[in-house]
Amino acid sequence: MLPEAISLLRRLVATNSINPLFPGIRREDVIGGETACGAMLADHLSRFGFASETVAHDPERKNTVMRKSGTGGGRSLFINGHVDTVAPFRPSEWLDGNPWSATIKDGRLYGLGSTDMKSGLVAAALAASALDAAGVRLKGELQIHAVVGEETMSHELGTSSVLDAGFGGDAAIVVEPTSQPRPLSVTAVSAGNFNLQIDVKGYGTHSGNRGPSIRAGGEGNAAGVNAVEKAMLVVQALQQLEQEWGITKSHPAFPAGIFSMVPGVFHGDAGVPSVGYLAESATVGYLVWYPPNERPAAIRAEIENHVHHASQLDSWLRHNPPVFRWESHWPVFDTSTDHPLIQSLVADRADVLGALPAGLAQTHSFNAVCDASFIAEKGIPVAAMGPGDLRCAHAVNEFVQLTEVSDCARILARTMMRWCGVA
Ligand SMILES: [Zn+2]
Structure with missing residues (x-):
């Protein structure tokens, strides 16, 4: 994984962005963390041709939209990820006694929000920057939405407010952790x-x-x-x-x-x-x-x-x-597994990680809830696919396997090209 992407992930994880509405949290102790994470991503992507705007239902909790227009004639795509986290359980038991250490050990990056889901946003940024570095211009517009409020279902402050402000696209990928039952599973449905x-x-x-x-x-x-x-x-x-x-x-x-x-x-x-x-x-x-x-x-x-x-x-x-x-x-999200977005992700995952044996399911359910539901409510086809494992999300010593972040970026870059078209 590129050193600058690792550095971006470490800085994001080291930033306390606990959702201020999370039970037991005092707003004044954590306010501004979500906005700071969005700004870090925007700053990083500004070097790769992305302009950024913010949408803030709550002025101190800014959603950041990073966008790069296409050359025309292609389908648009947006990647959605939340920057807020839950509050850490038993903080003293974390590695280095600190949930925000962002320590890297044995190929894993530890810290609150590493799996859920700052690494997903970094994978999206890495994919977008890699395409730019390779001189690839997409036909359709690409947006990355770094949203607030997911952990308390405050979608009206986060994902829904961004869509209501007119941002969005022809399809969406939510980069929540889906490494169950195997790394970077393509999920098309949740209960x-x-x-x-x-x-x-x-x-x-x-x-x-x-x-x-x-x-x-x-x-x-x-x-x-x-x-x-x-x-x-x-x-x-x-x-x-x-x-x-x-x-x-x-x-x-x-x-x-x-x-x-x-x-x-x-x-x-x-x-x-x-x-x-x-x-x-x-x-x-x-x-x-x-x-x-x-x-x-x-x-x-x-x-x-x-x-x-x-x-x-x-x-x-x-x-x-x-x-x-x-x-x-x-609400649920339930995108047809025949939809070209899902089919593209399945093919691109196979391209990067190898095809799954015939007879195994190619898509899975997302075994929690996420903002994909509120994207689906707007009639936008959506999938969830991202690095990290839900089993360690919200838990002591949450971590993400760094190879999953780069593999996710490789899949996303392929899907961006396939879905948006290459000029
Ligand atoms: Zn999440």
């Missing part, structure tokens, strides 16, 4: 997810009412209703639906049973133990993963209907239905 909170109401009375409230001969609901136990009925109902999903929900790009409802936070107002009362309210939070071939509205309706039907079997829930709060939605 969608919802954050869902379900509130269950009880009838909070003294804990001495437990007997009469639940035993034969007692007063039943009139004596008190423990919301925690009613919420457990909701959890059981959704476990049953999740089992059904294992059979009813499938997509060729995903292993069976992956579409799930993961209960996360569960809390009720159990009161002070020495006094004790039956919980007046309880909430259970879910992360729902649904397949790309289903409509989000239908998924919401299916879950609500299932809980509604289960509630009819309970004398309390029948009259006090659980309340659904659909807090956030990350």
Whole structure:
């Protein structure tokens, strides 16, 4: 890998660009890191014929768009990558006791954001600069978008705001880490997810009412209703639906049973133990993963209907239905594997890394969510392919294999030429 590309990656990783909206982070401690990363990339690419502009919904969090116009007559392409990172877990356990060390050891560069996903942006910059150095002029325009806010789904500050400002192209590649199941896998699809909170109401009375409230001969609901136990009925109902999903929900790009409802936070107002009362309210939070071939509205309706039907079997829930709060939605992206962009990436990956044995899938699913979804929402064909491994993203000693960065650049350079055309 070119020393100047390694130096660019080290400087990017050494820059703290934690997303200021990340839980537990004070904005004043981290603000400006994202903008600084975009400026570093723009400065680097200015030497290779790229002009840069910024789009800032939040003036202190600038998205940087680097663009080089084509000679005309070709299709345009843009590469998207986010410059924000999560906050580091257990910072003292990182190599050199520092998540921003950018230490290189045994061919790996360590640091927060190395895999997710500053190395992807460097690969794009490396590809663009290599084409320029080789005297290649593209027919179509090439843009590189270094965006903010991805880690908190703030696409309206990042990716979507850049597209709404009029930037974009005929196709896009998001350079998120896709080195699963093998280096630089071409991914064309991701599942969608919802954050869902379900509130269950009880009838909070003294804990001495437990007997009469639940035993034969007692007063039943009139004596008190423990919301925690009613919420457990909701959890059981959704476990049953999740089992059904294992059979009813499938997509060729995903292993069976992956579409799930993961209960996360569960809390009720159990009161002070020495006094004790039956919980007046309880909430259970879910992360729902649904397949790309289903409509989000239908998924919401299916879950609500299932809980509604289960509630009819309970004398309390029948009259006090659980309340659904659909807090956030990350849509899918699902580009046809026959699309020329995907086909180009598959061919160019084979060119650089060797063809995959016949019989193996040539494309894969992206096993998380990313900004490709918000690009797809604008009707733009999009793929995700980039260096790094999601298994070490967001984890202590996140790293990227440097050879993957240069291999990614070689693939991207080929796809840029094939997609945009060479003048
Ligand atoms: Zn990412």
